[in-house]
Amino acid sequence: MTELDVGWAERWIRQAASDLKAGRDELTELDRRIGDGDHGNNMDRGFTAVVAKLDGQAEPLETVGQVLKLVATTLMSTVGGASGPLYGTAFLRASKVVDQATADAGHLVSLVEAATEGIVARGRAHVGEKTMVDAWQPAVEAAESAAESGDALAVLRAAAEAAEAGAVATVPLVATKGRASYLGERSAGTEDPGARSTAMLLAAAVTAAEGAAA
Amino acid sequence: MTELDVGWAERWIRQAASDLKAGRDELTELDRRIGDGDHGNNMDRGFTAVVAKLDGQAEPLETVGQVLKLVATTLMSTVGGASGPLYGTAFLRASKVVDQATADAGHLVSLVEAATEGIVARGRAHVGEKTMVDAWQPAVEAAESAAESGDALAVLRAAAEAAEAGAVATVPLVATKGRASYLGERSAGTEDPGARSTAMLLAAAVTAAEGAAA
Amino acid sequence: MKKLLDDPAQAVTDSLRGFGLAHADQISVHTEPNFVTRAGGTPAGQVAVISGGGSGHEPLHAGFVGAGMLDAAVPGEVFTSPTPDQVLAAVQAADAGAGVLLIVKNYTGDVLNFETAAELAEAEGIEVASVLVNDDVAVEDSLYTAGRRGVAGTLVVEKVAGAAAARGASLAEVAALAERVVAGVRSMGVALTACTVPHVGRPSFDLADDEVEIGIGIHGEPGRQRVQAAGASDITRRLVDSVLDDIDLAAGARVLLFVNGMGGTPASELYVVYGVARQMLADQGVEVVRSLVGSYVTSLEMQGVSVTVAVLDDELLELWDAPVRTPALTW
Amino acid sequence: MKKLLDDPAQAVTDSLRGFGLAHADQISVHTEPNFVTRAGGTPAGQVAVISGGGSGHEPLHAGFVGAGMLDAAVPGEVFTSPTPDQVLAAVQAADAGAGVLLIVKNYTGDVLNFETAAELAEAEGIEVASVLVNDDVAVEDSLYTAGRRGVAGTLVVEKVAGAAAARGASLAEVAALAERVVAGVRSMGVALTACTVPHVGRPSFDLADDEVEIGIGIHGEPGRQRVQAAGASDITRRLVDSVLDDIDLAAGARVLLFVNGMGGTPASELYVVYGVARQMLADQGVEVVRSLVGSYVTSLEMQGVSVTVAVLDDELLELWDAPVRTPALTW
Ligand SMILES: Nc1ncnc2c1ncn2[C@@H]1O[C@H](COP(=O)(O)OP(=O)(O)O)[C@@H](O)[C@H]1O
Ligand SMILES: Nc1ncnc2c1ncn2[C@@H]1O[C@H](COP(=O)(O)OP(=O)(O)O)[C@@H](O)[C@H]1O
Ligand SMILES: [Mg+2]
Ligand SMILES: [Mg+2]
Ligand SMILES: [Mg+2]
Ligand SMILES: [Mg+2]
Structure with a gap:
């Protein structure tokens, strides 16, 4: 598959909303153990609002960027917490790189890169600090490697797999950013909730693209 | 045994203090179920203070009445709650009827009568309202019947046995006085804590007298 | 039982000592026997x-000692009425020559102990x-029953x-005004959890995870009832309905609505x-002219709430609004 | 989980609505987005x-809106920072031409959301x-770490x-004074029980019956530590020692001692x-010149306490003493 269209973008976000609702308790439990227990609810509240916004659009959205921008502004105004501005900035930056109706493999690489840069710019965390960056950064690298194939789905798959592995790899880490850092050594042994929600988000992008390919 | 002396009176009170300490949790549990859970502690605090006062007497007390008066004033100033003024008044009235070094069967009947009158005068409860009166009133009647024998110990035994039976008989009653009355029908099924402490108190009088007889 | 206390038998005294240090500008704590007076005493x-009454209801009563409210408070042991000599000592300390009003919550213990104290005080020539x-x-x-209890309306x-x-x-006059408040004040409470008296060490009643005690x-x-x-909304309706069943409020009646936390309830839930x-009072045409929301008359760490409605005529409203400066209530 | 709430998702809004009705003389509640301003607005x-910050800490922050303290407060969802548009709306409503000071507790979420709001406000020409x-x-x-957290010292x-x-x-000048307070204020807290976030429905951590979380x-x-x-006495010593280890108090230093309940702690225990x-401060020669005892910065129904020590120089003392009239703090 060389290109994904704006329909994919909408399906992605709806899929993400439904996956995050299903994963709400898992995210809550992770955040309960090393944070304050609201991450599942924050993500669910945000993406539920996004879906409501999508449903309420009078005119169909025309570009992938428009979809992502709607996600950005809605998350920014409904999530709060640390993850609200981080995901909000990620989607805002990503929205700027695909200002057209379809996205090819190169666009998707740029999308993941821009999102990750946004998160790092806002949150000032680096790989290894046990945050969502530990899922996004490997996704960037995997997406870049997969780009040569020119296959849009392959780029997404590579990103999602790397994010998944990156999230799992946060388990043994000691957090030095975010709320989990207050726990010091006691933060080791639990997966970072934001890294887990990142892995869910990118997996939803794949699911939505596979639907298009089938 | 025709007479009991001031030594008996002191032993009675010390015995009562030790029995009430041992019975503290039982009284607490009864009061927890149909009151506010402090009766065990109230009685223990009061009689512990009485023993401290007895220990601290420079001169030995000379009359039974003096011992009972010390009990009365100490309970009045350390117990509080409903039981404080009730037992305080009971011992105050009782102290007035045995103004001498020994008490015979007749004195002991008067003692129980006066105590009971004091409780009724203060608390305005009648038999059947599920209060300590349900232990005291039968004790009066039993003591009066036993008085003919002229045996002081027999009077105490009769009173104590009647108080014990009276306390047990409060179990099925619905309270109409005191804190348990707030529970209405739910007060049935639990023994009245004040009736139980009354039974303990009179049983201690017997134990102390038996010690003298042995 | 986990509590921020040392020796349970000393809990009341330890707490009073801290209270006295924290509010030395407003109140004075006396011990042996325990009572609290206004700093500087009752104005001549x-x-x-x-x-006064049993402890465990803080800030009631000692938290309300100060200008415009109480001249003295008499704390007993936890949930146990104070003794007559405590009350008498407070009366003697607070009397400024114009007599003393004793505000007593209707419990057998409180009634008996305050009654005895009043007799002793009168014997000393103090008007009570x-x-x-x-x-x-x-x-x-x-x-x-022993009659309705005194609770948050106090x-x-x-x-x-x-x-x-x-x-x-x-x-x-003061007594008559107090009686006028009593005539028009009604309360009803609910517990979500029981409380634990320090020297008892276990909850005062057992409540299942899905039950509340009304x-x-x-x-x-x-x-009265376990549901x-x-x-x-459902719980509040039960409380307010009971209150409205008991007191005849004409439409247009003006009231104080007082929502009181039992000690362990977050402020957010009280609101x-x-x-x-x-809303329920509005639906009945009753006008809420004053409001009070907070944990003022408590049962240790119990989670729960009571709702109090007090009729305020013009004079009572003016007295309610009058300045007050105490550790727990100030305006 | 037993709470006096209806729909957990609406808990913050339901509570704010009641808060607005109860204190209409002092504050105004705005919804969509949620924020609270002084009745009558910031004086010109x-x-x-x-x-502002996550909800669940009531009365912080909305309870401190009023004359002499906050001009606006921005409550997020429970334990979740408010969003930038909420903060922006409050800034726009409260700005009276002389600029706005944002007081932010140091959490990643609060910092990021307030930072974004500040950028948006500045873009509109409001000095922040x-x-x-x-x-x-x-x-x-x-x-x-993400740096020390902001707690009761706020x-x-x-x-x-x-x-x-x-x-x-x-x-x-206002910002510089606020910074001066920050430089001299330290806190340390302990939990006897965990709290339950309404939409989570189970306690935020698990604590055995004989453990406390310091x-x-x-x-x-x-x-930091479970003991x-x-x-x-033992628990308080751990808290005060940690505070004194962190801040250098010269003998003779004059401080505010603030003992704060976490929401479910009886007042008697706080004292x-x-x-x-x-006593510990006295032993170090530190002079407690002002005191505050109560549940002001809470974690829902958590039982526990924090101890805050704040250095007060003459100017800060005068500002602390200045009149304040808010729903939760008045003198
Ligand atoms: N500085 C940061 N940079 C990147 N991600 C962060 C940072 N701080 C926190 N996070 C992410 O945010 C997640 C927590 O989000 P959430 O629970 O919604 O917010 P909060 O921590 O405010 O309660 C963490 O698991 C982590 O992945
Ligand atoms: N009016 C009354 N007359 C006689 N006894 C009473 C009366 N009211 C209460 N009591 C007795 O007092 C007992 C409770 O005493 P206690 O628990 O010490 O005081 P309180 O009820 O104030 O907590 C009851 O069990 C009952 O026997
Ligand atoms: Mg969180
Ligand atoms: Mg009792
Ligand atoms: Mg009692
Ligand atoms: Mg949060």
Whole structure:
């Protein structure tokens, strides 16, 4: 598959909303153990609002960027917490790189890169600090490697797999950013909730693209 | 045994203090179920203070009445709650009827009568309202019947046995006085804590007298 | 049982000591026997307003000692009425020559101990009047009970009486105003959890995870009825309905609505209850002219709430609004 | 989970609605987005002082909106920072032409959301300054954490900044005074029980019956250390020692001692803790010139306490003493 269209973008976000609702308790439990227990609810509240916004659009959205921008502004105004501005900035930056109706493999690489840069710019965390960056950064690298194939789905798959592995790899880490850092050594042994929600988000992008390919 | 002396009176009170300490949790549990859970502690605090006062007497007390008066004033100033003024008044009235070094069967009947009158005068409860009166009133009647024998110990035994039976008989009653009355029908099924402490108190009088007889 | 206490037997005294240090500008704590007076004492020639009862209901009563409210408070052991000699000592310390009003919550223990103290004080030539507060509609005032209990409405009686005394009213006038509050104040409470008396060490009653106890007092007594836990609206409706059943409020009546936390309830939940209660009163045409929301008359760490409605005529409203400066209530 | 709430998703809004009705004379509640302003607004030409953060800490922050303290407060969802558009709306409503001070507790979420809001406000030509409160000594301020958290000391910053603004100070002056409070305020807390976030439905951590959690924040986060439950003296000593280890108090230093309940703690226990802490400070030659005891910065229904020590120089003392009239703090 060389290109994904704006329909994919909408399906992605709806899929993400439904996956995050299903994963709400898992995210809550992770955040309960090393944070304050609201991450599942924050993500669910945000993406539920996004879906409501999508449903309420009078005119169909025309570009992938428009979809992502709607996600950005809605998350920014409904999530709060640390993850609200981080995901909000990620989607805002990503929205700027695909200002057209379809996205090819190169666009998707740029999308993941821009999102990750946004998160790092806002949150000032680096790989290894046990945050969502530990899922996004490997996704960037995997997406870049997969780009040569020119296959849009392959780029997404590579990103999602790397994010998944990156999230799992946060388990043994000691957090030095975010709320989990207050726990010091006691933060080791639990997966970072934001890294887990990142892995869910990118997996939803794949699911939505596979639907298009089938 | 025709007479009991001031030594008996002191032993009675010390015995009562030790029995009430041992019975503290039982009284607490009864009061927890149909009151506010402090009766065990109230009685223990009061009689512990009485023993401290007895220990601290420079001169030995000379009359039974003096011992009972010390009990009365100490309970009045350390117990509080409903039981404080009730037992305080009971011992105050009782102290007035045995103004001498020994008490015979007749004195002991008067003692129980006066105590009971004091409780009724203060608390305005009648038999059947599920209060300590349900232990005291039968004790009066039993003591009066036993008085003919002229045996002081027999009077105490009769009173104590009647108080014990009276306390047990409060179990099925619905309270109409005191804190348990707030529970209405739910007060049935639990023994009245004040009736139980009354039974303990009179049983201690017997134990102390038996010690003298042995 | 986990509590921020050292020796449970010393809990009341330890707490009073800290209270005295923290509020030395407003109150003085006396020990042996325990009582609390206004710093500087009752102003000369003013009626002294005194209340007291078992501890465990903080800030009631000692938190309301200060200008415009109580002149003295007498804390007993936890949930145990104070003794007559404690009350007498407070009366002697607070009397400023114009007599003393004793505000007594209607419990057998409080009644008996304050009654005895009043007799002793009168024997010393101090003029004493007493008012019994019995606002708890959970208890029927009948031959079959010790009468309705005094609960959160006590705060309203103390505020009004204190303001009247500060205005220079006579003992008879202060007592009459206090009685007027009593006549028009009703409360009803609910517990979500029981409380644990320090020296008992276990909860005062056992409540399943899905049950609440309706019609509780403020001593961890079991309540009138145990029901499945429902939402704030359902629970509040039960409380307000009981209050409105008991007191005849004409449409257009003007009231104080007082939502009181039992000690362990977050403020945010009290405001949810307040919102529901307020709507219910509005639906009856009752006008809420004043509001009070907070944990003022508590049962240790119990989670729960009571709703109090107090009728305020013009004079009572003015006395409610009069300035007050105490550790727990200031305006 | 038993709570006096209806729909957990609406808990914050339901509570705010009740709060608005109960205190209509002092504050106005705005919804969509949620924020609270002073009734009548910020006096013209006065610096607006605004704070906010996740809900669940009531009365912080909305309870401190009123004359002499905050001009607006921005409540997020429970334990979740408010969103930038909420903060922006509050800034727009409260700005009276002299600029806005944002008082932000140091959490990643609060910092990011307030930062974004500040950028948006500045883009609209509103002058904004921010001060970060980070008084919690349980967290090391190092490369390995997000920095010390802001906890109960926030109240002191809000009081002083509000008083300075009321006195007519400029934005730079108000911000500098707030920073001076931050430099000299330290806190440490303990939990006896965890709290339950409404939409989570189970306790935020699991604590055995004989354990307490030392060094907690105010979001039901687990703490620094879990120890066997000991008496009030032992626990208070751990808290005060941690505070004194962190801040260099010269003998003769003059401080505010603030003992704060976490929401489910009886007032009586707070005074026991106060008494112990006061003695410890006296032993170090530190002079307690002002005291505050109560549940002001809470974690829902958590049982526990925090101890805050704030250095008060003459100017800060005067600002602390300045009149304040808000729903939760008045003198
Ligand atoms: N500085 C940061 N940079 C990147 N991600 C962060 C940072 N701080 C926190 N996070 C992410 O945010 C997640 C927590 O989000 P959430 O629970 O919604 O907010 P909060 O921590 O405010 O309660 C963490 O698991 C982590 O992945
Ligand atoms: N009016 C009354 N007359 C006689 N006894 C009473 C009366 N009211 C209460 N009591 C007794 O007092 C007992 C309770 O005493 P206690 O628990 O010490 O005081 P309180 O009820 O104030 O907590 C009851 O069990 C009952 O026997
Ligand atoms: Mg979180
Ligand atoms: Mg009792
Ligand atoms: Mg009692
Ligand atoms: Mg949060």
